[in-house]
Amino acid sequence: MxxxxxxxxxxxxxxxxxxxxxxxxxxxxxxxxxxxxxxxxxxxxxxxxxxxxxxxxxxxxxxxxxxxxxxxxxxxxxxxxxxxxxxxxxxxxxxxxxxxxxxxxxxxxxxxxxxxxxxxxxxxxxxxxxxxxxxxxxxxxxxxxxxxxxxxxxxxxxxxxxxxxxxxxxxxxxxxxxxxxxxxxxPAESLMAEGGDARLAIDPATGLNHYGCSHRPRPWAVTFASSTASSLSERGFAGAEAARLRLIRGELSGDGARVRAEMVEDVRRQIACHYRMTDAECVVLAPSGTDCELQALAMATLGSAGHPVSNILLAPEETGSGVPLAAKGCHFANDTALGAQVTKGQRIAGFPDDTQLLSVPLRLPDGALRAPADIDRACDDLARRARAAGRHVLMHRLDLSKTGLLAPGLEMLDGLAEDGSSPDVPPPDVPLPDVVVDACQARLDPARVRAYLDRGWMVMITGSKFFTGPPFCGALLLPAGVAARLDHGSLPVGLADYSHRGAWPPCAAAGILLPGENLGLVLRWYAALAEMTALQDIPRAVVRDRLDRFLDALEGAIDADPDLCRLVVPAPARPPLADAWDDRTTIMSFFVRDPHAAKGVESFVPLGLDAARALYRWLNTDLSRLLPGPALDGGADGGLGGLLCHVGQPVPLPHPARADGPAGALRLSAGARLISGEPSHGGLVPDRRMDCEIRDGLRVLAKIGLILRHWAVLAAADPVQTYAPLPAMDTGVSRSRP
Structure with a gap:
């Protein structure tokens, strides 16, 4: 053997x-x-x-x-x-x-x-x-x-x-x-759960974390959850495992400190290489996109020339739940990635008390999209008024939101430096606005990130969304002008609860941080980098072709299903790029019909947020022991009920048919593995593999229909998600993908 x-x-x-x-x-x-x-x-x-x-x-x-x-x-x-x-x-x-x-x-x-x-x-x-x-x-x-x-x-x-x-x-x-x-x-899967927060912890009874995913490969599950978090593929797991062995080899040889430092630097180098960053630019590692927000605010404060900061956030309801608190320099949970116990909502030591959060919604109260010109005007007005009041502005560009929205426009952002065109002229010592791009979904070509850096803008990215690496691996990319601020001053002292010195490049400003490395974060990044490497080897035109084929099939199927209502969003408006793939929406958000709503009415009544969350969990659950045999028919592997389907967590959105609270929009997302394939698909030619991916997407929609037909039975049982189908969970033995 x-x-x-x-x-x-x-x-x-x-x-x-x-x-x-x-x-x-x-x-x-x-x-x-x-x-x-x-x-x-x-x-x-x-x-x-x-x-x-x-x-x-x-x-x-x-x-x-x-x-x-x-x-x-x-x-x-x-x-x-x-x-x-x-x-x-x-x-x-x-x-x-x-x-x-x-x-x-x-x-x-x-x-x-x-x-x-x-x-x-x-x-x-x-x-x-x-x-x-x-x-x-x-x-x-x-x-x-x-x-x-x-x-x-x-x-x-x-x-x-x-x-x-x-x-x-x-x-x-x-x-x-x-x-x-x-x-x-x-084991790697244990170490990767460290250096984040409680949401990374694996429940031994289910084998899954808060996000319904695992740090072990789970190839039997149908996974289109890259807008939230994904279980590792065999490729990602191998990347983390190789890094773990390198770490242990260094420790056993007595050379652990050097090896740890080299591994952190190697992660930063690989990220920088992926985005073609220069030596004058730098990468700061962060456990999450929310931690990136803290880091970006810290960099803006370093460049504020002593002026208070106004942080302008786009669609806080469509970013991470803790982002609005982090954007004010406040603790966004009761524990940090380094295990410090803090008070959620309290100001982090070192961040000025007069930091101001301003937000611009992207949707109207009924859930409809605001016109792009209105969003741009609102952002421009807030920025210019803040600067006229003597405040330094940190402006966000959201690329993209949880449902695939991109705002504000490039022309408006470029115009922020043209102070003479506005009657609200700021005091002469107020610096020009900082811009940070929230690209944590990472659904954009690396050339776009390079263009943002060329504009002098910071960029927040993660390896855990589109790239399908494990949750909680983020990074803040600093252009040369912003990176130079690290040579002077000091980061807020409270960042020591969130970040080791090793996450930052060698610099004077990080001197207040404790030495060391977040090794759980490093291993998670090695898993994500394995997926990034596989994707970058595929020509842009092939990426576009595979995405088009998958998205066309699934959008058509969602639109044809009377129990589903797709949330149509405009394609991202981007500058021309040969064979661009990122000018198409790769997150398919949709409402699901409430099974308790009256039948035969013309209006579509979607599931409320709590019910949509239950549906999200049940999709990722083996239901085979709860439903009668005939109900399970229709799956090629013996039944839909036992099929584990992981999709993006529901996004709370207002809907005119739900006066009792927000509806929940589920998300079926195309991630990097859809394009590059998984080792579990070995032996399948690309066309055949894409046929399988489309079939799997259709099976997710079919299981939604199955759940709706048996809602009362499932609601009474409220079954829990598991890493593997129930027979395997009973015996402790996992199975291979059918």
């Missing part, structure tokens, strides 16, 4: 001692165990590793001196525990290669990763966990005596090694080494 895949009816291997051969017959490999070996996360980690099975081996596994993994009888007897055992073995093999001179330390580090992996793998895995898991999953390493006991259990799993000669004293030294390493040890 290689990478957990049987090469034929049998597999042949040698035991680690070389004294006997064994033959693995296919009938010895249970279906559950075969599924374990084909799990997408374990398959990525295994790569081309040699894996064998010896039913006579009483140990869970044994790692040979040649690096081969032999699974033992416990894997056959307890298939629910097999994923943890295989993950433990894979980690041990790699750490023995990384630290060949320290096999005991490598074994203990691998056990830590296995214990944390078991905690993420659901209740089924927990039923058969050994006692040492609790010790190795704790917040601190075990005491030396207990560590020696744990090692006595672990040592038979790897090639013979002499334990420390001085017993507990020697394990005391190992404990000291482990203490330095402890917070850095663990």
């Amino acid at each position: 290689r990478g957990g895949v049987i090469d034929g009816p049998a597999a042949f291997a040698h035991t680690d001692d070389g004294n006997r051969d064994f033959y693995v017959l296919a009938d010895h490999l249970t279906q559950d165990l075969a599924s374990v070996l084909d799990r997408p996360d374990l398959r990525v980690i295994a790569g081309e590793r040699r894996i064998g099975l010896d039913p006579a081996l009483p140990l869970p596994f044994r790692v040979g001196a040649d690096g081969m993994i032999v699974l033992g009888a416990p894997c056959l007897a307890m298939p629910a525990a097999a994923p943890v055992l295989l993950r433990h073995a894979l980690e041990l093999v790699r750490l023995l290669e990384v630290a060949p001179g320290e096999p005991v330390l490598a074994g203990l580090c691998a056990a830590r990763t296995a214990a944390l992996f078991a905690g993420l793998d659901g209740p089924a895995a927990g039923r058969s966990r050994p006692a040492w898991h609790a010790d190795m999953a704790a917040d601190v390493p075990p005491e030396p005596a207990r560590l020696a006991d744990v090692w006595s259990t672990l040592s038979p799993l790897q090639p013979p090694v002499t334990p420390p000669a001085d017993g507990a004293v020697g394990f005391g030294g190992l404990r000291a080494r482990l203490t330095l390493l402890w917070s850095l040890l663990g």
Whole structure:
């Protein structure tokens, strides 16, 4: 077997001692165990590793001196525990290669990763966990005596090694080494949940986070959620896993500080390269787009020449929920990415109390779009009045909103510097306005970002929306003129609760921040960069063709469905660009008919926000045990009810048919993986792959219809989302994409 895949009816291997051969017959490999070996996360980690099975081996596994993994009888007897055992073995093999001179330390580090992996793998895995898991999953390493006991259990799993000669004293030294390493040890999916906020935490019972997605690949799910957050693909997971191993290799070699700093710099370099940034420009890493807003405000304050700042925000209802607070320099949650406990809404230390937030809505009270000229006039008026009052302006351009809106216009923004054309002439010492582009959706060609930087504007981007990287990886791109401000003054002291010094380029202004790196953020960015690299290799004309094909098919299907009402938004108005793909809306927002509304009426009554949120969850849920058999018919894999569909979270929008509160608009979005493909689509030619993507989009719409027909049953049960379909969640064994 290689990478957990049987090469034929049998597999042949040698035991680690070389004294006997064994033959693995296919009938010895249970279906559950075969599924374990084909799990997408374990398959990525295994790569081309040699894996064998010896039913006579009483140990869970044994790692040979040649690096081969032999699974033992416990894997056959307890298939629910097999994923943890295989993950433990894979980690041990790699750490023995990384630290060949320290096999005991490598074994203990691998056990830590296995214990944390078991905690993420659901209740089924927990039923058969050994006692040492609790010790190795704790917040601190075990005491030396207990560590020696744990090692006595672990040592038979790897090639013979002499334990420390001085017993507990020697394990005391190992404990000291482990203490330095402890917070850095663990599976990639665990480490990627660090350095964000509580929304990243994985619920072991469901395998999903607040966004309904996972840091593990989930190829069996239909995913068009790139306007909110996506589960990792195998490609992204491999990128994060490779970065994690690089990090651990540095720590075990005693060169951890240098390696960590190099990895952060490498992330910044790759982002800068993607957008063709110059040496005079710089990238600031941020856990989220909301953190980017804080950073942009800090940069505007540095350039304000002592004047109070007026921050003009576009459509705060269609950006992140915490953005309006961050735009005033206030805490936007009760905890920060670095784990500091703060008070939501309170001013962050160092941000001036007289910072002013001004907002310009993009929609009328009934939900209709405002005319672009009206939006431009409102922005221009607010900016000029603020400057005339002696205030420095930070003006936003929203590219794009949650529903795909782009505003204000370039001509208006360019005209802000023409003070002489306005009667509201500002005092001579008020700086020209700063402009920051909120491109956190990242639904634009890199050439557009380059053009924004050439105008001297800051740009906020993320790897977690269009690029389909994991949630909570953002960056603020600084043009040369703004970046130069970092050579003088100081950032607000309260930013130390949000950002390490390593997130910023070397500069005087970041001196108030604590040294260090947000390693969870770094790993998330490596996952996103893997997707960005795959996309940038595809010609622009091909990108356009694939998007057109998908969007045409799905827009037509939404428009033809009487239970759906598409929210039509104007195409983004952009300067000409050869073979442009970003002048088309790639977020399809739509209302869903309220099943409780009277039938036969001419007006369309959409679901309210709470009901739309329930629909969003149920789409991402295996409903097969709640609906009668005939209701599940219609899915190519045996039924729509069990199909997991992840779409964009509902956006609250006013609607004339809902006087009781906002309606909820669901979003079905085209992301980078739609264009570049996923490893799980390997072997499909592009045309065939796009046919599958379109079919999957249509199945999402079909499942919406199924849910509407059985709304009362589902509302009474209110089922929860899960990482995998229910049979797999029952046993702890995941399945491959059908």
